[in-house]
Amino acid sequence: MVSAVLAGCDDAPAPDAFTPEMASFSNEFDFDPLRGPVKDFSQTLMNEEDKVALRVTGTLSKEGCFETLDFHDVESNTGASLVLNANFYLDSMTQEKRVKLQGKCQLAELSGTGLVYETDDKGFVVAARNSDAEIRYRYDSEGYPLGRTAKSKDKELSVEATVSSDAHKKHDYTAETTLNGEVVGRANQSCRYDSHFNPVSCELVMTDVSVTPNKVQKFTIKNIINYY
Template structure:
């Protein structure tokens, strides 16, 4: 076998390995935080990221950004919802997340970097043996969370007084395209809304750009809104 043939064989073998290697699972912190703070979970050695949601006019509706340690802990997390004019920037300090501006303690942690309690609102979180948040509870509030075998968040159920809200997501069967999903939400067993998202992906199987459609069934006539999500991700 000549040298050129050897190179061709090696390239083919490496390409075969890349195509068949199973994508990485979602970590407990990434999956749980995405549930709580409403952003798409990412996988792999993420160093920092931003997710920006644009409305149909091209205006920024929401932006989430964060930085993570090599262990996968969120060192910082910043959330801005321009539609509701709200936001917060959190920074990790020992066993707490502090308000980056006021330095007020906002969230207490359990273990190295998982959510435990938001004392101001009386909410606390419980984890399973693998470190995923599986429930949250507070005064007149109970939430349960579901994940698949790879840590992908499948939805949650919230009960507050006589309000029963459930969200169920169905991801693509292709594990490399988990952010291609549909989701339905029900309020007291009545349809509240539907969501469908499709994305383009990078080599880590993370979304770089997505098209999001949200159908609001709580109003008559039904309203459909279209959004675009652009992600910027830096890896270790």
């Protein structure tokens, strides 16, 4: 019986890989990437006072293209609301062109900044640059974003994540942020997952080690995900 159970586990389907669009957008716009046929989602970051600090919502086509993407940093009162229109994402309020696309729905250029994106042969955004800065993006073998390094004239800011060895729990990770080679921050996240191995809720601890004593912030991330 034990061998039969083990054989059944071996035959279980592997989790879906992360698509180039989902991985690239999440890497650029700072939200947790999702697997599978996602129709729409919301991710809400709650602080220790149970107040909303950050909210991201999105809708996707059956092909996996973002049709809308809305993100709002409540604490700094910044954000954007994007809607797909042909080869651009427009500001949903002003209808101004914000993001130019390459192919069907991958990042090509960020309007107003001169930031141009580069993709690899699998379609993942691996670099972006303008006259002032260069950014390099990293992913693991399943397409999960592992971080990025941004270089400007005299600064190099890098985020490097180490994910769980369990392929079903990619959102369980530790991460380290460095500025010019010195560690300035650390993060640790652990999650509960749904049947698509996407996070339902997560606990995130962020530590600012650039100050003494270190500043520790704890957050809860609540996700609502609907599938096709």
